[in-house]
Amino acid sequence: MVVWEPPSRDYDFLFNEVFDAIGSIEGLGYDDFDADFLSMLIDGWGTHTKEVWLPINELGDKEGLGFKDGIITMPKEFKEAYRQGIEEGWMATSCKPEHGGMGVPTFFSAVTWAEYGTSACMALSVLPALSIGVYEVLTHHGRQDLIDYFASNLATGEWAGTMCLTEPHAGTDLGIISTKAEPQDDGTYRITGTKIFITYGEHDMTENIVHLILAKVPGGPEGTKGISLFLVPKYLPSEWEDGGLEGISRDLNPDHNGVTCSGAEEKMGLHASPTCVMNFDESVGWLVGPLHGGMPLMFEMMNRERVATGMMGLGLGEIAYQNALAWSLERRQGRDLKGIQDPGQTADNILVHPDVRRMLLEAKVNNEGSRALAVWAGILLDQMHSEEPEVSEAATALVALFTPIIKAHFTDLGCETASTCMQVMGGAGYCTEYGVEQFYRDVRISKIWEGTNGIQALDLAGRKITQDYGKNLRHLMWPLTQFIEENRDNHGMAEFNKPLYQGVKGLQQITLLMIAEGMANPHFLAAGATDYCRYFGNVLLGYMWAKMAKVCLQKKGEPFYDAKLASARFFFKRIFPETVSLAAKIQSGPKALMDYPVEMF
Numbered sequence: 001m002v003v004w005e006p007p008s009r010d011y012d013f014l015f016n017e018v019f020d021a022i023g024s025i026e027g028l029g030y031d032d033f034d035a036d037f038l039s040m041l042i043d044g045w046g047t048h049t050k051e052v053w054l055p056i057n058e059l060g061d062k063e064g065l066g067f068k069d070g071i072i073t074m075p076k077e078f079k080e081a082y083r084q085g086i087e088e089g090w091m092a093t094s095c096k097p098e099h100g101g102m103g104v105p106t107f108f109s110a111v112t113w114a115e116y117g118t119s120a121c122m123a124l125s126v127l128p129a130l131s132i133g134v135y136e137v138l139t140h141h142g143r144q145d146l147i148d149y150f151a152s153n154l155a156t157g158e159w160a161g162t163m164c165l166t167e168p169h170a171g172t173d174l175g176i177i178s179t180k181a182e183p184q185d186d187g188t189y190r191i192t193g194t195k196i197f198i199t200y201g202e203h204d205m206t207e208n209i210v211h212l213i214l215a216k217v218p219g220g221p222e223g224t225k226g227i228s229l230f231l232v233p234k235y236l237p238s239e240w241e242d243g244g245l246e247g248i249s250r251d252l253n254p255d256h257n258g259v260t261c262s263g264a265e266e267k268m269g270l271h272a273s274p275t276c277v278m279n280f281d282e283s284v285g286w287l288v289g290p291l292h293g294g295m296p297l298m299f300e301m302m303n304r305e306r307v308a309t310g311m312m313g314l315g316l317g318e319i320a321y322q323n324a325l326a327w328s329l330e331r332r333q334g335r336d337l338k339g340i341q342d343p344g345q346t347a348d349n350i351l352v353h354p355d356v357r358r359m360l361l362e363a364k365v366n367n368e369g370s371r372a373l374a375v376w377a378g379i380l381l382d383q384m385h386s387e388e389p390e391v392s393e394a395a396t397a398l399v400a401l402f403t404p405i406i407k408a409h410f411t412d413l414g415c416e417t418a419s420t421c422m423q424v425m426g427g428a429g430y431c432t433e434y435g436v437e438q439f440y441r442d443v444r445i446s447k448i449w450e451g452t453n454g455i456q457a458l459d460l461a462g463r464k465i466t467q468d469y470g471k472n473l474r475h476l477m478w479p480l481t482q483f484i485e486e487n488r489d490n491h492g493m494a495e496f497n498k499p500l501y502q503g504v505k506g507l508q509q510i511t512l513l514m515i516a517e518g519m520a521n522p523h524f525l526a527a528g529a530t531d532y533c534r535y536f537g538n539v540l541l542g543y544m545w546a547k548m549a550k551v552c553l554q555k556k557g558e559p560f561y562d563a564k565l566a567s568a569r570f571f572f573k574r575i576f577p578e579t580v581s582l583a584a585k586i587q588s589g590p591k592a593l594m595d596y597p598v599e600m601f
C-alpha cells in the first residue's frame with residue numbers, strides 16, 4: 001500500500017526560518033494573512049489531499065476513463081473528490097475573494113498546493129491547475145464582461161479551463177498553427193480548427209469547459225506574431241444571442257458551441273487525465289488581450305504552468321522517496337561489508353549498503369533542495385506585483401530566470417528520482433502493488449509538456465541570460481555573491497560556502513563562454529544548453545542548501561536541523577561535483593554532434 005505524509009514540517013521551516021515569507025508580502029494586499037493562517041492552510045490541504053485525493057490515485061490509474069461517442073466519462077470517485085474540494089474551497093486558493101476565491105498568496109498555491117496535489121493524485125491536480133491558469137489570463141487581460149461572466153465560475157472550480165495550443169503539425173513550433181478565427185460584426189469570432197493532446201479537453205467533471213485557444217485571424221502577420229488568444233466555451237449561455245455577455249445568467253444552452261472531442265489518447269501514465277483531440281467548428285469565441293498579441297499572453301499562462309510542472313517533478317519525487325524509504329526500512333538482504341549488523345536476523349537491513357544509501361539520499365536531498373528553491377520562487381511570484389519598483393523589478397527578473405530551470409531541472413530530477421526509488425525497491429518497485437511504478441509512469445510527461453525540457457534549456461541559455469543586457473542574471477548574482485561574501489569567515493559554513501563559491505565562479509565563466517561562442521556559432525549555445533541548465537540548477541540548489549545550512553548551524557543538536565546539515569553535506573560532496581563534468585561537456589562545443597554525418601545515425 002502506498003504511504004505518504006505531506007512534508008508540512010519542511011514547509012514550515014522554509015516559509016518561516018529560511019525565508020521570511022510573511023514579511024516578504026507586506027504591502028501586497030494580504031493584510032490578514034499571517035503565519036498561523038499559513039500553517040492552518042498547509043495542514044488543511046495536507047489532510048484533504050491525503051484523505052480525499054490519495055485514495056483515488058491508484059483507482060484512476062487502473063480504471064482510467066471512458067470514451068464513447070465523443071463523451072468522456074471520469075471515474076465517479078474522481079467526481080466526488082473534486083466536488084468535495086470545491087465545497088471546501090480548495091480549488092480557488094489564489095483567486096480573488098470577489099470571485100469566490102480564498103485570495104491567499106501565490107507562494108502557497110503555486111508551491112505547497114501544487115506539490116501536495118501532485119503527490120496525492122497528479123491526474124486530478126492538473127484539472128484545477130489549468131482552470132486557475134485560464135482564470136489568471138482572463139482576469140489580467142480579458143474584457144470586463146468576460147471577467148464578470150467566466151471568472152467566478154472558473155475560480156470556484158464549477159467550470160474547468162483548458163489550454164489549446166498543439167495541433168497535429170504544430171507542437172514546439174506554434175508559429176505554424178492553422179486554426180482560424182474569423183471576425184464577426186458583433187465583435188465575436190468564429191473559431192475553426194483541430195487541436196490535439198488537450199488535457200481535460202472533454203470530461204464530465206464540470207458543467208462547462210472554457211477553452212483558451214491559440215488561433216490566427218486571416219490577413220494577420222506570419223508566424224507567432226499573427227497568433228491571437230480566444231476564449232471558447234463548450235456551452236454558450238442560454239440567453240446569449242450575439243456580442244457581449246453583460247448581465248447574462250449562468251444557465252447554459254444544451255447545444256454545444258461547435259466544440260467536439262473526436263478522440264482520447266491511450267498513454268503511458270496519467271490514465272485518469274483525459275488527453276483529447278478537440279475539433280472547433282465555427283465555435284463562438286471572444287478575443288482575450290490584443291489582436292495578434294496572443295503569444296505573450298499564452299507565455300504568461302505557460303510560465304505559471306511551467307512552475308506548476310516543475311512542482312510535478314518534486315511532488316512525484318517526494319512520494320516515490322517516501323515509499324522507497326518505507327520499503328527499505330523493512331527489507332533485509334546481504335550483510336554490511338564491514339561486519340554483520342544484525343546477527344539475530346538472517347540478513348541485515350538494506351540501508352547498510354552504501355549504494356542503497358546513495359540512491360535514497362540523492363532522492364531526499366534533491367527533493368528538499370528543490371522545495372527550498374520553489375518556496376523562493378513562490379515568494380517572488382507574489383513580489384512581482386509589488387508597488388515598490390525595485391522589489392517588483394528584481395522579482396520579475398528572477399522569475400524569468402528561474403522558470404525554465406524549475407520546469408526542466410525539477411522534472412528531470414523527478415523522473416530520475418522515481419526511477420531511482422524503483423531501483424531501491426528492486427523487483428517490488430517494478431510491480432504494480434507498491435505504487436512506485438505508477439509514479440514513474442505519471443511523472444514522465446512532465447519533461448515533455450509545457451515546452452520540452454530541451455526548449456526550456458534553450459530559453460534559459462538563448463534568451464533569459466542575455467535578456468535586457470544580462471539583467472536577470474545580475475539580480476541573482478547580487479544576493480548570491482553577497483551571501484558567499486558574508487559567510488567567508490564563518491568557519492562552520494566553510495564546507496558549504498567554498499564549493500558554492502567555486503560553482504558560482506564556474507557558472508560565470510561558462511555563461512561568458514556560452515554568450516561569446518554562441519554569438520559566433522548558435523550551435524555552440526544550443527549544443528550546451530541542456531548541460532548549462534543542469535549546471536545552473538545545481539548552483540541554485542547549492543545556494544538553497546547553503547542558506548538552509550546557515551539556519552541549521554544555529555540549532556545544532558535538534559534532529560530536524562542535524563538531518564538538514566547532513567543533507568547539505570551530502571549535496572555538496574555527492575551531487576554538486578557533477579557541475580565539473582557538465583562544464584567539460586559544454587566546453588567541448590557542438591563539433592562531435594554536428595559533424596556526425598546524418599547517414600551514420
Ligand SMILES: Cc1cc2nc3c(=O)[nH]c(=O)nc-3n(C[C@H](O)[C@H](O)[C@H](O)COP(=O)(O)OP(=O)(O)OC[C@H]3O[C@@H](n4cnc5c(N)ncnc54)[C@H](O)[C@@H]3O)c2cc1C
Pocket residue numbers: 162163164165166170171172173196197198199200267275445448449450451452453454455458
Ligand atoms: C499527455 C499530454 C498532455 C498534453 N496536454 C496539452 C495541453 O493541454 N495543451 C496543449 O496545447 N498541448 C498539450 N500537450 C502537447 C505538448 O505540450 C507537446 O507534446 C510538447 O509541447 C511537444 O510538442 P510535440 O509533441 O509536437 O514535439 P515536437 O515539437 O515534434 O518535438 C520533438 C523533439 O524535437 C525537439 N525540438 C523541437 N523543436 C526544437 C527546436 N526548435 N530546438 C531544439 N529542439 C527542438 C523537442 O525538444 C523534442 O525533443 C500534451 C501532450 C501530452 C503527451
